[in-house]
Amino acid sequence: MATTTTPPAAPKLNRLGLPQADYRGSKTTLCAGCGHNAISERIVDACFEMGVDPVHFLKLSGIGCSSKTPAYFVGRSFGFNSVHGRMPSVATGAVLANRSMHALGVSGDGDTASIGLGQFIHLMRRNLRLVYIIEDNGVYGLTKGQFSATADIGSVQKSGVVNEMPPLDTCSLAILSGATFVARSFSGDKKQLLTILKAALAHNGTVMIDVISPCVTFNDHEGSTKSYKYVLDHEEALQEVSFVPYYEDIAIDYDPGTTADVEMHDGSHLRLRKLAHDFDPSNAQQALKVLGEAHTSGEVLTGVFYIDTKKPNFVQQLDLVDEPLAFLPLDQVRPPRSVLDEVMASLA
Amino acid sequence: MSSSGTLLTSAASSVSTATLLNDFSLQVATVNGSGSQSSNLVLLRTLFQMGIPISGKNLFPSNIAGLPTWYTIRASKHGYVARKKEIDFLVALNAETAREDVLALEPGASVLYDEPLALAKLRADLTYYSLPFDKLVTPVCPQAKLRKLVRNMIYVGAVAHLVGMEMPEVERALQRQFAKKKKAADLNWGAIQAGYDYAREHYPQPDRCQLRRMQATQGKIVIEGNAAAALGCMFAGVTVLAWYPITPSSSLCEFLIDYLKKYRRTADGKATFAAVQAEDELSACGMVLGASWMGARAMTSTSGPGISLMSEFVGLGYYAEIPAVIFDVQRVGPSTGLPTRTAQGDVAFAAWLSHGDTRHIVLLPGTVEECYELGLAAFDLAERFQTPVFVLSDLDLAMNHWMADPFRYPEKPWDRGKILSADDLQRLQGDWGRYRDVDGDGISYRTIPGNEHAMASYFARGSGHNERGLYSEKPDDYTHNVDRLRRKWEGAREIVPQPVLEHEGKGEIGIIAYGSSHPAVMESLDQLRAEYGIEPSYLRLRAYPFAGAIAGFVRRHARVYVIDQNRDGQMHDLLLTDLGAELGARLHSIRHYNGLPVDARSLTDALRSQEHQTN
Ligand SMILES: Cc1ncc(C[n+]2csc(CCOP(=O)(O)OP(=O)(O)O)c2C)c(N)n1
Ligand code: SF4
Secondary structure: OOOOOOOOOOOOEOOOOOEHHHHEOOOOOOOOOOHHHHHHHHHHHHHHHHOOOHHHEEEEEOOOHHHHHHHHEOOOOEEEEOOOOOHHHHHHHHHHHOOOOEEEEEEEHHHHHHHOHHHHHHHHHHOOOEEEEEEEOOEEOOOOOEEOOOOOOOOEOOOOOEOOOOOOOHHHHHHHOOOOEEEEEEOOOHHHHHHHHHHHHHOOOEEEEEEEOOOOOOOOOOOOOOOHHHHHHHEEEOEEEEEEOOOOOOOOOOOOOOEEEEEOOOOOEEEEEEOOOOOOOOOHHHHHHHHHHHHHHOOEEEEEEEEOOOOOOHHHHOOEOOOOHHHOOHHHHOOOHHHHHHHHHHHO | OOHHHHHOOOOOOOOOOOOEEOEEEEEEEEEOOOOHHHHHHHHHHHHHHOOOOEEEEEEOOOOOOOOEEEEEEEEEOOOOOOEOOOOOEEEEOOHHHHHHHHHOOOOOOEEEEEHHHOHHHOOOOOEEEEEOHHHHHHHHOOOHHHHHHHOOHHHHHHHHHHHOOOHHHHHHHHHHHOOOOHHHHHHHHHHHHHHHHHHHHHOOOOOOEEOOOOOOOOOOEEEEHHHHHHHHHHHHOOOEEEEOOOOOOHHHHHHHHHHHHHHOEOOOOOEOOEEEEOOOHHHHHHHHHHHHHOOOOEEEEEOHHHHHHHHHHHHHHHHHOOOEEEEEEEOOOOOOOOOOOOOOOOHHHHHOOOOOOOOOEEEOOOOHHHHHHHHHHHHHHHHHHOOEEEEEEEHHHHHOEEEEOOOOOOOOOOOOOOEOOHHHHHHOOOOOOOOOOOOOOOOOOEOOOOOOOOOOOOEEOOOOEOOOOOEOOOHHHHHHHHHHHHHHHHHOOOOOOOOEEEEOOEOOEEEEEEHHHHHHHHHHHHHHHHHHOOEOEEEEEOEEOOOHHHHHHHHOOOEEEEEEOOOOOHHHHHHHHHHOHHHHOOEEEEEOOOOOOOEHHHHHHHHHHHHHHHO
16 A cells, blocks of 8 residues: 555635535436536536535436436435426425525426426426426437437437427527526536526526537437537537626626626626627527527527526515425414404304 | 185195105205305305204306206204205206206105296196296396396295295395395395295295204304315415315315415415415426425315326325325216216225325315314324325315314324434434334334435435435335335324214114215114114224224124215225225125215115115
């Protein structure tokens, strides 16, 4: 055994005083190189950097390779692996029960765009405070490679089967359904994905991020429009995204002519520097238009398409007490005897 | 015979004229959407205020307006509140069904009808009262627009005269019905008087059905089962309610939301509850599981079609061991069946709902009091056993009007089951396992998200885990886990609401029944004794899994009739499975399944005929 002379460097701690190790989870069981693993790593980074408190963080998922991943990040937090396509409802109940929680849900394109489409759309309508991530690979990974509803027309399966059905665009659907933060990124784009995730954690409503996440086992070949190669060749970023959390100095210069600055409800700032498009992220119609155009041209357009920081979230709409419902004591949830007497008298 | 006998269009000589004093059923046949419900409630309340035991049953179509609907009020000095098979007094106002309705009556019954229907020609063995509704309503309601609504009050006045209702009580019932709407009350009172005066003038003779003041309803309330269940949920401390509308379950959530809005807001108007109308029952059930996992008391309410949709989630709840309270207000299946008719058709389905090995706790309220009390108990049991609990009501119990004693305020605090706090974990030095059987009862300890202890968290998922909640596909981990789940369920037998020995009879016959069959069984016991000298014992089930006392009851009787309101005798079959072949051989099945609430006469006849065959 070699003798060690220097002690290991003290790990870097975040603003809660926690090391990044506290944001890791158990070891992944997904295929090596699966895009989903990279997304888990970015979630670890984002939660660490944002100083997310694991005690007040929840991870939820549906069913699929993607939905297994909550076990692989923020191991100190509670997690719930629910049923196929129905995570939104479980998350809704969970957040209603305890409004102090930061919830993050992971879904797949099969989980969201087919079996879970109904719940997905209603989640967007309600604006529950939840970061909803679709790990989008165009196929059903866990059931071995069938096309999903986000697969592009003409996309070819390894076996040669060609997809004839038009894809559903989850970003457009989310915007149409009333979502208040809609973005698309790529599992291979570390910087953009991390920045969007950090902004997502600061958002006071539903965040829908469609992350193109190649399935190396079933959908990474020639002819697939969700392969690493295809996405690298066709990715076009709508903006250069940067994020300044509320607890950091925001006095970084930016040019209002080229950059949209979005102040988020906690005082954080999301900055979107325009690239090719002259784009206003508060304009849903414009977002739908560029998404449609990108679809026609075969581009993989990434960035933040739409953000509305004003709409109240679901808990605010329901006008709930500040304390989590789950922790209300008996005397706050069982009306006094006089109430029962009053009701009984009205029925006598 | 009265000298004004000519007015009785058919003064049939063969008709039994014995007075039915405080003991008859009155049925009003109208058209859905014609606003007759107010009139019927005035009649019902009047009887109740006169101290006479009543029940009111609404037989309505799956339709908003235009199809036939019947409301039946039963007055019973004996306190029988089940449906009575025979109708003694018919108010026939629906042209479409009038003929059939009249032909179905027993000889001697009375019929009050709208003159143009000319029903008196149909049969000679009935007593008829014809009233010109249109002519009577015009002077009391000058506004043509309102006449349709006011018109129905005319029969209230006429019936009041014929059966001897006390008019001050009629007026009081009317005032109550139109509590804050004085103009409407006045208008309707005019119509009632017009009906009363016309009947008194043309039919001075009292009808065979008669009422006289009693003292049997003092201190009682009138309530629907769904309102009672809603109260149970509110006092249980429900905080998250997720639902999707479906008859006959919707009114449970609607009542509950009304109560919560009124009684569960803080001084500054904030809600101590979240009520969500979900996009479907899958979602409603998912929300309940999500909320319960977080430590909230959460519930949903639905009917059979919704239960079908929830089945995957219920299985997850069972395996992930998440409390949930699910009301199933049963109706006739399937979705496009007879959605507004009653049945007990989901018993077997609910008991074992979902794929894989699943067994649930199912509560079976038999009265409106129990809709309240078992509603309360369901939350304690769900948390104690960390599992979904069904409360099986049905349309008859849930949507009809029942008399009851005022509900008792819960004396005990709630039972939140085995929960480890951060301090507990500190004491245990973090050594715990979410699915470990520490106490030998199959029930493990859980932590609630938000627990600050570093070892508190676990990953909730189905069956693929070891005792510590870590992912595992090992054969032993799986069998240990499902065996523990079975142990937990077995342990519930003696803790769930125990069966009630409603009547200790004489002889070797026993009856087992549950749910809304209860009032009919009680009445049938009297019929069996009076008519055949048979005196069966009667055990009323209140929960699944079955308590040991049930086997004891069966052992004490040679023949036990199990009463089901479904075609296949589902409870009979569950009992058979549970009791085993030898004891099970004593079970016999009586089934009622025509969509109408079961009545005593049908039970008496069925039991009598089966006894004939066995003896
Ligand atoms: C009700 C139900 N139907 C079918 C399945 C089988 N199933 C498991 S994962 C899956 C598809 C997952 O695809 P996706 O959401 O795209 O996730 P990926 O594996 O590609 O990450 C299906 C159909 C299931 N678990 N439950
Ligand atoms: S099958 Fe595809 S999606 Fe699943 S883990 Fe492997 S690479 Fe990832």
